[in-house]
Amino acid sequence: MDSATTSQVQLTVNGKPVTLELDTRTSLLDMLREHLGLTGTKKGCNQGACGACTVLVNNRSVNACLTLAAMCQGASVTTIEGISENGRLHPLQEAFIRHDAMQCGYCTPGQIMSGIACIQAGETYSAHAVREFMSGNLCRCGAYQNIVAAVLEVAEQAGGRR
C-alpha cells in the first residue's frame, strides 16, 4: 500500500474524465473550485453545517467540504455546472427562477443539488418532508418558502409526488 502526501485521483466530473495529482488534504470542494475552475459549488462553512457545497457523488448528495478528493477515486461527481442539458437549464433551475427561490444566491447551487436528491428520493409528499430532507441546506436570506415550492412543483411535474 503506497502512502504519500500527494495522491493521484481519477474520477469523472460532470461526465468528463479527470486525472489530478493533489495534496492529500485537498477537499473535493477545493478540487472542484481551485483545480477545475468549477466555482458554482460554494464554500460556506467548510465544516458540513451549511450545505452550500452539496454535490452528487455516484448520484448521492454529499458535503464536498468534508470529502477528501482522494476519497473520490473512480467516482462520478455531478455539480451544479453539470445538470443542464444542451444549454437548457435543469427543470429545478427553471423552477427556482420562476419561484424567486433565492435572494443573495450563495446557497442556491447547494439547494438545487439537494433538491434534485430530494426529488430522486421521493421525499416530496409534503412541504414538511421537503424541509426535513433539505434541513442540511441553510439559507440565511430565508428563501425557504420559495425553495420548497420550487422543489414540490418539479416533483409534481416529474410524477414523483407520493
Add this chain to the structure above:
Amino acid sequence: MRPVSYARATSVAEAIAALRAHPDAAFLAGGTTEIDLLRLDVVRPNALVDINALPLSRIEDLADGGLRIGALARMSDVAEAPAVVERFPMLMQALLLGASAQLRNMATIGGNLLQRVRCSYFRDVASPCNKREPGTGCSALDGINRGHAVLGTSDHCIATHPSDLAVALIALDAVVRTEGPRGARAFPIDEFFLLPRDTPHLEHPTEHGELVVAVDVPAAPIARRSLYAKVRDRESYEFALASVAAAMDVQGGVIRAARVALGGVATKPWRARRAEQILVGAPAQRDTYARAAREELASARPRQLNAFKVELAQRAIVRALETLAETGGPQ
C-alpha cells in the same frame, strides 16, 4: 490542516497492518467528523488509511433473526433497509433523526459509534480540555455547559455523547465486532463506550489498529414496537438535548418487558436500567413512567446551565412510553 499522508487499504488485514506500522495513523471512513477535526487541529494523525474500499458495507440477517450491519454501511442505507424498518423501527428513526441527508449518505455505522464529542471546548484547541489534552482541566464544568451531560459525568469531563444511533443500539443490546492485532473481538455495546472517570481521553476499550468491522443487532421481537424520540432546539439537523429509545411489551395492562435508553444527557449512550426495573411488572400508566423516569434521573449531576435536562429527560421518557402504550409504536 497539517500535512498528512494518505493510502487506500484494499483488505482488512492491510488496513490493520498500516495502522500498526504508524502509531499516529488513523482509519478514514466517511470522514464527516474526522476531516472536520483534522482541520480544527483537534486530531493530529500523520497518516490516513482510507478503508472505504473494504467489503464491510453489507446488512445481513443473522440466524437468530437479528442483523449484522457492516461497519461501512452508510447511515442512509441502513435507515432504509427493509429489515431495519420492519424489525427495528427505533433504529431507523434514530438514524433519520440524526445529521442531514448529505451527512447520512457519507457517515458510516462504525464511524458514527466512534464520533467525537461536540463539546465546544474539545473542538477549540485554545481551551483546556482533559479529553483532548489530559491533565489540562475541563473548561465546560463552569463554562457554557447547556448542552452537556448530567449522567455519567466526572470532575474531569461532562461532554455529552452525540450519537443517536448508539442510543438505539444500546437499547437493543447490540454487539460491536472488531478485528485487530489480537484477532477478532466482540464487545457488548455498553462496554464499547467508557465513562470519562479520570481518563476522559480514553473512550473505547479498543487498541490502536483495531478496526470496527460490524455491529450485530440480536433478534428482539419487542423492538417491532419501538421508537426513538428526540428533543432539540430546532426541529431538524440538530443534536439532542434529550432523546429516548424505547420499546415496551404490554399485556393486560401490565408491562412485561421494557427497553429504555437515553441520549443527549449522558457521557455515553445511556441504558436506563433503573427505569426498566421499575417498569417491568408495573401497570402501563403515566405514574409508572414518571416514577421510572424520576428514579433514572435521581443520580443526575446537573451544572449551571444544563439543569433543565434533568426535567426534560424525564418528560421525554414519559412521552415516549405513553406514545408506545397508545399507538404501539411508530406506524
